[in-house]
Amino acid sequence: MRSRCSSSRKLDVAHGFGFTVKNGLFAAVLGSLLLLGRADHYQCAASDLVYSPTLTPFIDALPIPPVIDIWNGSQIVLGAYKITQVLHSNLSATTLYAYGVSEATATYPGPTLEAKRNTTSYVRFDNCITDNETFLVTDRTLAWANPPNGGVPIVTHLHGGQFQSDSDGHPDGWYTNGGDHGSTFTSENHTYPNYQPAALLFYHDHTVGITRITVASGLTGLYIIRSPSEEPANLPTGSNEIPLIILDKTFWANGSIAFPDTGDSPDNHPNWCPGYYGDTILVNGKVWPYLEVFPEMYRFRILNGANARFYTLTLSNDTLEFIQIGTDGGFLPDPLYLSEITLAPAYRADVLIDFTNMTVGSVVYMNNSALAPFPDNTAILNPSTVNSVREFRIIARNGSGPRYSVPSNMTAATNTTYDLTTDGYRNFTFDETLDADGNRIKILLNNATWTDTVTETPTLGTLEIWDLINFLPDAHPIHIHLINFLVVYQQSFNATAYTANECSAVP
Known part of the structure; x- marks a missing residue:
């Protein structure tokens, strides 16, 4: 069953950044979005509830992921490997998937990649995982990669990045160690022009149907774009x-x-x-x-x-x-x-x-x-x-240390004024399908599933306002790939009245 009657539409824009709504309606142009609602359906979050063994807090030092500079124009190669790593001194080593330049150096989280604004970086992500299936359970009733010859598929997405779509890590662009690949696969090679403002991004696996599993298994790491001309003076380094x-x-x-x-x-x-x-x-x-x-x-x-x-x-x-x-x-x-x-x-x-x-x-x-x-x-x-x-x-420092300060002038990050003369408006509803007992079966955007025909095709270079209407009982962060966007307004709404009005226009 579908709980709303809006027509089925599917968006053909890749996914970017974040903001927040509570049972609300948002209008956005151009950043990252969060839609907030109630939270009723969490039966399964506790259905297999176990408790971790007693772990003494604050006995392990904070590790710092290794850093790799990627701004010299040469390609770097990161592999996804199966490793074990000790996550607490009172725990045995944990099985993980992790990124690294080799199996011996792969870590969870993966290495931090440091890029320079307006200097192109080239990263190849090799799939070096030889398991026949993920070590966390894959639900095969979902739309998922389903490689015909088995294996653990991966495809890496740079979250928050702005680049060409063939380097975006499309969910159907997955590939396995054994050579199977998804329908939108082009290459393991990714090109990042880094023309966007200096910021903290992160990379992670993005394979259709199993992203929650592979990221929980360890496939994630940070990506920092630096820009000396934007950096306020005297920040800690x-x-x-x-x-x-x-x-x-x-x-x-x-x-x-x-x-x-x-x-x-x-x-x-x-x-x-x-x-x-x-x-x-x-x-x-x-x-x-x-x-x-x-x-x-x-x-x-x-x-x-x-x-x-x-x-x-x-x-x-x-x-x-x-x-x-x-x-x-x-x-x-x-x-x-x-x-x-x-x-x-x-x-x-x-x-x-x-x-x-x-x-x-x-x-x-x-x-x-x-x-x-x-x-x-x-x-x-x-x-x-x-x-x-x-x-x-x-702790005490031997000798005098550096003197850092809060920036008094952050002129490089000025407020931006946008001309909101737009090329169009779109409405997107977020809703769920429930079974007869009220349990969630799927979450839908405009009642469209992942495999439905694409209906939304924005034109490059245009400015649109999107109304994002949340009927979900969950807080749900949203981001749009390949771009950043600006929140124009947020408001609550009467869901019953809104639904009645929308349904009256549907044959």
């Missing part, structure tokens, strides 16, 4: 600039990932669960790590890498604050001084924290106060363990 990929997982006693494999509606989709909520928090591939910091200013490049969990980050010492200088799309026009930052899955934030006045030997905690599902609360998805993220330990 080197060891004072630190990436943070925050996400949640649950583990079996043997260290393996406990991922739901019983669906909301088993008669329709035996293994598909709409959301995954873990009971431990990982940062850069370690459970509840600590970081030793000097009494100095630090810059943190933060990604919410979770499947479904939102994070509202706070600091335990109320003399400290987040100074946000950038978002998904680049630098802000002016710094924001915040006591908390809320990040939806895939959202990024560029923040400063100034520990200068902290006493050596003191400890500060980064905590999480967001409820799950966001913004509502299902107690079973909110164990006390997900309130802690990581620990900062203030």
Whole structure:
């Protein structure tokens, strides 16, 4: 059954960045979107509920992913490998898929790729995974890659990037180690012109039907575009600039990932669960790590890498604050001084924290106060363990350290005025199909499935306003590939009246 009557349309634009709506209607032109709603359908998130073994927090140091400069014009090759890695000292090694220049150096998260604005980078992603199937359960009733000769398909997408579509990592452009490939496959080689503003992006597997599985298995890493002409003066650099990929997982006693494999509606989709909520928090591939910091200013490049969990980050010492200088799309026009930052899955934030006045030997905690599902609360998805993220330990520096400062002038990131004389409007509804018991079977955009005929074909160079109307019971981040966009307005609406009005126009 379909719960709305809008006509079936499918969009032929690749997916880009992020914003937020609660049971609402959004208009957007050109960035990243979040549609918020109630959160009713989470039966399967707890149907296979297990609890991780007891893990002592803050006994492992925060790892920093290796960095690879990719701005010299030469192609680099990253492989996707099957590895094992210790994610907590009290856990046995965890089986993962991971990116690296070799199997021996592959890590979770993958290496951070650093590019330079307006300098083209070339990356080849090889599939070196020889498994016959994913080690987390694939629901084969979904639209998915289904390689005819088995294997684990991959295709890598650079989230937030602006480039030609043949380097976008289209979900049907997958390929296996054995040579099978999807209908839109062109090459393992990706070309990134990096002409967009300096920003934090991330890359991840994007294979149709199994992205949630392969990313949970480890196939993700950061991508930073740098631009000296945009960079405000005197920001923290080197060891004072630190990436943070925050996400949640649950583990079996043997260290393996406990991922739901019983669906909301088993008669329709035996293994598909709409959301995954873990009971431990990982940062850069370690459970509840600590970081030793000097009494100095630090810059943190933060990604919410979770499947479904939102994070509202706070600091335990109320003399400290987040100074946000950038978002998904680049630098802000002016710094924001915040006591908390809320990040939806895939959202990024560029923040400063100034520990200068902290006493050596003191400890500060980064905590999480967001409820799950966001913004509502299902107690079973909110164990006390997900309130802690990581620990900062203030240590003494031998000799004088660098003196960094909050930018007083961020003129490179000026406010942009857009001419909203548009070339057209489009409406897109987000809705779900339920079974007879009210359990979710699928989530739909304008009642169209992945395999339906494309109906939306925007013209290159035009400016359109899209109304995104959320009927879902979930908070749902949205981004549009290949472009950035601007939120024009947000409003609540009467869903019953809106549906009645729309349905009256449908034959």
